[in-house]
Amino acid sequence: MALAGRAVPGQEWTMPAERTPPAPLVVGVLPGQPPEVLETAVALAGTLAAPLVCAFVDEASYLVEWDPARSAHRLSLHPEADNAEILAQTERLRSEIAAVCDGPGVPWSLRTLAGDPARALGRLAADTGAAMIVVGTPEPGLGHRITAALNGSVAAWLSHHQDRPILIVPTRTPGPGKFRHGS
Numbered sequence: 001m002a003l004a005g006r007a008v009p010g011q012e013w014t015m016p017a018e019r020t021p022p023a024p025l026v027v028g029v030l031p032g033q034p035p036e037v038l039e040t041a042v043a044l045a046g047t048l049a050a051p052l053v054c055a056f057v058d059e060a061s062y063l064v065e066w067d068p069a070r071s072a073h074r075l076s077l078h079p080e081a082d083n084a085e086i087l088a089q090t091e092r093l094r095s096e097i098a099a100v101c102d103g104p105g106v107p108w109s110l111r112t113l114a115g116d117p118a119r120a121l122g123r124l125a126a127d128t129g130a131a132m133i134v135v136g137t138p139e140p141g142l143g144h145r146i147t148a149a150l151n152g153s154v155a156a157w158l159s160h161h162q163d164r165p166i167l168i169v170p171t172r173t174p175g176p177g178k179f180r181h182g183s
Contacts, residue, residue, distance in 0.1 A: 022050040023131035028121050028154065029054045029110075031093050034171035037136035038100050044167070045106045050131060052108040054097050055124050056090070057117040118154040122162055132165045133158055 025048070027041035038054070045052045094110055101108040113120040125133050135155050155168045 022048055023129050024051045024053045025132050025134060026053045026055055026121060026125045026128065026130040027134040028117065028136070029056050029093060029097065031089055031096075033136060035100065036171050037134065037169045038097065040167070040169045041134040042101055042104055042106050044134070046104050048131070052101060052106055053124065053128055053130065054108055054110045055113055055121055056093055056110065057113045057115065057120045058086070059115075059117060118158050118161075121154070122158060125162070125164060130164060132167055133162065134167045134169060136169050136171050
């Protein structure tokens, strides 16, 4: 005879059947992002039986107030930007994510955040109790290199300021089989 939660000499002891749900993985996503980042995050989430929290950070907005119980309050740096354009971009991103996540059956959600991408991903990971943050290497090209030089690399900032693991996924350049060098 087994007694749950209490050991008795000469009898088998078993733990109560309580399971905590697995911690989610947070993955940074961008419209038009190379597929390797999301595909790697989905494969890892499937292996760990963990949900995936996809995060798109709108750099054209800045954070006014952070309230984890509700959406972040933000203001746009480009108030003339059409709200319909932002919604359409989010829907395209949602479709891209669904195409990758729904096949393997990985549960996922999409969060749109504001402000500095590295700090926004860090806040979201802390708020959700994420087991890991998944990001890609920086985009190629002079414009992206200048941005990284001025603002810093998302992956580099996270690796120095987070207390959770960071997975940096290399993305392929347009050439077949060639990997881009990341920072």
